[in-house]
Amino acid sequence: MSTPKSHQVRHDLLDAARALITERGWTAVSTRTLAQRAGVGPGLVHYHFASLNALLNEAALTGMAQVIDQALTHLPRTDPRQGLDQLLGKLDAYPPNDPATVLFTEAYLAATRDADLREGITELLQRLRTHLTAWLEDGGIAAPETTAHLLAATADGLMLHRSLDPDLTADQVAPVLHRLLNPPPAEEQR
Amino acid sequence: MSTPKSHQVRHDLLDAARALITERGWTAVSTRTLAQRAGVGPGLVHYHFASLNALLNEAALTGMAQVIDQALTHLPRTDPRQGLDQLLGKLDAYPPNDPATVLFTEAYLAATRDADLREGITELLQRLRTHLTAWLEDGGIAAPETTAHLLAATADGLMLHRSLDPDLTADQVAPVLHRLLNPPPAEEQR
DNA sequence: CTCAGAATTGGACACCTGCACAAGGCATCC
DNA sequence: GGATGCCTTGTGCAGGTGTCCAATTCTGAG
Numbered sequence: 001m002s003t004p005k006s007h008q009v010r011h012d013l014l015d016a017a018r019a020l021i022t023e024r025g026w027t028a029v030s031t032r033t034l035a036q037r038a039g040v041g042p043g044l045v046h047y048h049f050a051s052l053n054a055l056l057n058e059a060a061l062t063g064m065a066q067v068i069d070q071a072l073t074h075l076p077r078t079d080p081r082q083g084l085d086q087l088l089g090k091l092d093a094y095p096p097n098d099p100a101t102v103l104f105t106e107a108y109l110a111a112t113r114d115a116d117l118r119e120g121i122t123e124l125l126q127r128l129r130t131h132l133t134a135w136l137e138d139g140g141i142a143a144p145e146t147t148a149h150l151l152a153a154t155a156d157g158l159m160l161h162r163s164l165d166p167d168l169t170a171d172q173v174a175p176v177l178h179r180l181l182n183p184p185p186a187e188e189q190r
Numbered sequence: 191m192s193t194p195k196s197h198q199v200r201h202d203l204l205d206a207a208r209a210l211i212t213e214r215g216w217t218a219v220s221t222r223t224l225a226q227r228a229g230v231g232p233g234l235v236h237y238h239f240a241s242l243n244a245l246l247n248e249a250a251l252t253g254m255a256q257v258i259d260q261a262l263t264h265l266p267r268t269d270p271r272q273g274l275d276q277l278l279g280k281l282d283a284y285p286p287n288d289p290a291t292v293l294f295t296e297a298y299l300a301a302t303r304d305a306d307l308r309e310g311i312t313e314l315l316q317r318l319r320t321h322l323t324a325w326l327e328d329g330g331i332a333a334p335e336t337t338a339h340l341l342a343a344t345a346d347g348l349m350l351h352r353s354l355d356p357d358l359t360a361d362q363v364a365p366v367l368h369r370l371l372n373p374p375p376a377e378e379q380r
Numbered sequence: 381c382t383c384a385g386a387a388t389t390g391g392a393c394a395c396c397t398g399c400a401c402a403a404g405g406c407a408t409c410c
Numbered sequence: 411g412g413a414t415g416c417c418t419t420g421t422g423c424a425g426g427t428g429t430c431c432a433a434t435t436c437t438g439a440g
Contacts, residue, residue: 009417025303027217031398041419046399048417053398097302105299108350112287113215122354146366149351149358150344157347160298161339164312168339176336179369199387221428231389236429238387 010048012038017059022099026106029056053114060107061120067100068124072131080139081181087155088170088177101159108156128152141181151180200238202228207249212289216296219246243304250297251310257290258314262321270329271371277345278360278367291349298346318342331371341370 016037020029031052035042049055071090075083111118132148141147154177162168206227210219221242225232239245265273301308322338331337344367352358 025217025299027215030396032396043399043401043419043421044417051398102299102302105295105350108354109215109292109295109299112292112353118354125351125354143366146362149355150348150363150366153347153351154340154344155347156350157343157345158340160295160346160350161315161343163302164298164308164315165339172336173340176333176340176370179372180366182369182372220426222426233389233391233429233431234387242428 009038009040009044012040013045013048013055014059014062017056018063018103021056021060021106022102026056026110056110057114057117057120060103060110060117061124063103064107064121064124068128072128075131075135080136080141081178083135084178084181085174088174097163098159101163104156105160125152142183147180199228199230199234202230203235203238203245204249204252207246208253208293211246211250211296212292216246216300246300247304247307247310250293250300250307251314253293254297254311254314258318262318265321265325270326270331271368273325274368274371275364278364287353288349291353294346295350315342332373337370
């Protein structure tokens with residue numbers, strides 16, 4: 001069994017990893033900078049984790065899960081047409097280079113070259129879509145599953161573009177984004 | 191002045207850079223692997239370019255510009271409601287880890303930490319949106335500018351999620367994505 | 381043919397990397 | 411007290427990094 005103290009060090013290392021990933025990028029995180037940031041010796045990284053990569057994967061996955069869970073917490077009780085605005089409101093709350101955004105994108109990209117990470121992220125996204133789908137379905141939105149798919153993708157795309165385009169505000173986007181919840185044209189109606 | 195031969199080497203280096211960025215990631219491109227891939231000596235990199243970073247930036251920007259130009263070529267003559275399907279068709283034509291997709295995402299992420307690159311990409315995206323806006327406007331789509339914004343972001347988001355979700359097909363997404371072109375709820379009539 | 385200047389080479393430099401490991405600190409048990 | 415573990419440290423290693431540069435080859439104009 002590990003002591004509370006060692007748990008703390010593990011936690012600090014994961015925290016430092018998340019901070020460094022967003023600040024300098026996934027591949028710029030080294031064992032030494034990581035240990036220094038966490039305030040421990042360089043050797044500790046390979047005592048608590050099998051490898052630097054394993055540490056980074058765990059840091060990213062837990063961090064992403066936390067963001068997703070938080071976004072989903074207040075979701076099920078709202079109507080999609082209002083809840084969408086609520087979600088968009090968070091877009092403005094974050095600075096253009098929101099740490100969570102960068103963490104997600106860094107992880108997506110790292111997953112391109114790491115099967116374990118890819119599996120973890122896929123699982124995470126499926127969970128997110130399951131909740132979104134149920135939420136949309138309760139709100140009477142047509143084709144809820146695909147809409148959830150598209151909504152999740154659009155959210156990530158918006159976050160990505162927002163880093164390069166600070167003018168992109170929620171007020172601007174909201175009315176157009178709402179079209180995604182509208183029923184298809186009359187002739188295609190089911 | 192530089193000879194045609196030297197132009198060829200420059201071109202080869204930029205080509206090799208784009209290939210390596212998509213294969214191994216932006217930060218994994220080293221002067222030596224780059225030179226080896228291009229079939230030249232390691233010292234040539236810093237003869238033709240001010241730094242490795244400058245080479246990577248130029249490689250990414252020219253590559254992205256080419257992709258954008260190609261996507262825009264056959265755009266202005268089509269109706270948005272049909273052209274959207276045409277654009278989506280390309281989604282299926284590319285493998286899940288499409289090189290162009292990875293190049294874009296890698297560049298977006300690198301731009302987070304490089305002001306020059308960020309400026310270049312911003313300019314590129316503005317040009318893309320200008321064309322998209324005109325295209326949507328000609329098609330009678332409401333709020334064409336914001337719609338273009340959102341469409342560009344959604345495209346990038348879809349590409350990103352597609353790497354993690356090969357089940358995501360154009361056939362599935364198309365009907366829902368079409369909602370983005372529908373009139374806003376205020377003018378809704380059915 | 382000559383030869384200046386461009387193009388290219390491969391190695392030197394100082395630095396950083398992930399990981400392994402011997403050595404010691406330290407708390408908790410008998 | 412002693413001692414048995416976990417925890418932590420700093421260093422060593424082999425290798426990779428960007429950048430620079432003297433030396434060499436190539437090329438094309440006079």
